[in-house]
Amino acid sequence: MENINWLANHTGRSDFILVGLFNKSKHPALLCLVIFVVFLMALSGNTILILLIHSDSHLHTPMYFFISQLSLMDMMYISVTVPKMLMDQVMGMNKISATECGIQMFLYVTLAGSEFFLLASMAYDRYVAICHPLRYPILMNHQVLLILASGCWFLGSVDGFLFTPITMTFPFCRSREIHHFFCEVPAVLKLSCSDTSIYEVFMYLCCVLMLLIPVTVISGSYYFILITIHRMNSAEGQKKAFATCSSHMTVVILFYGAAIYTYMLPNSYHTPEKDMMVSVFYTILTPVLNPLIYSLRNKDVMGALKKMLNVGPGFQETIK
DSSP, rough: OHHHHHHHHHHTEEEEETTTTTTTOSHHHHHHHHHHHHHHHHHHHHHHHHHHHOOGGGSHHHHHHHHHHHHHHHHHHHHHHHHHHHHHHHHTEEEEHHHHHHHHHHHHHHHHHHHHHHHHHHHHHHHHHHGGGGGGHTTHHHHHHHHHHHHHHHHHHHHHHHHHHHHHSSOOOSSOSSSSSSHHHHHHTTTBOOOOOOHHHHHHHHHHHHHHHHHHHHHHHHHHHHHHHHHHHHOOHHHHHHHHHHHHHHHHOOOOOOOOHHSSGGGGGHHHHHHHHOOOOOOOHHHHHHHHHHTOOOOHHHHHHHHTTOOOHHHHHHHH
16 A cells, blocks of 8 residues: 555656756857747648648649648647747756656657558659559559548558557656756666666567557668669659659658667767757758758759749749
């Protein structure tokens, strides 16, 4: 009975303390301003890309449908962590309740899992477009797109519903300081006073599966894409195929590389400082980079932007 009461007293303290990025910075105000600007850039860049894709009929294709889904995920992804972090810095607070922590963790894990599978769907789309162009309208029709997109969101939410309740039901009787700027699963687990080794092994196996399936789809898709490109007689066709695939592969490498570091490397490779820097990269910087990667060298997107802005030929010359 005493043990039950002891655990209840310790887990009843519902507030965690987010150590965050700013406590070790020599210029926290400047860092806060930079992150705020990056946050606005991510929101505006992804919003513009979504509006362009939905407003321009030339962009009503499966590839751009998936890009719009990616932009939506990125907007939600960065909004889960950054506003709370900036408000805490401005208000001089660094506490987060257990309920808020659980909600933040669930949304973050769901969006990350959804993006894993969305990137695999995008690779499959490129495979069908390049390797089976004549059957592309049938294999990637509207119904298939909705099934793939819904499947990505569903599998991501399964990830969130799986990890969040288990993580948040562990007793937390050590320091309530989370050495991170948001409630990431590995950072929260470190505060538990119970043995989490079995759960960590289970989480590792789940993450391997969550990464292995999309990586297999992506690798297989690009293997057949490279073979098809190699057999092309048209140099222009090869260049166009490489251009559409290179953007996607850049995003895949950025996102999956960070995820592999966070969830699959042994604890000996991790320090709180390294973990935060990697998380900054894929939760804050990646949502800014994705719309740039998919738009800067994309003539269709830039042409749609020109039409939206209704500018003259001078702008058209600039984007060529």
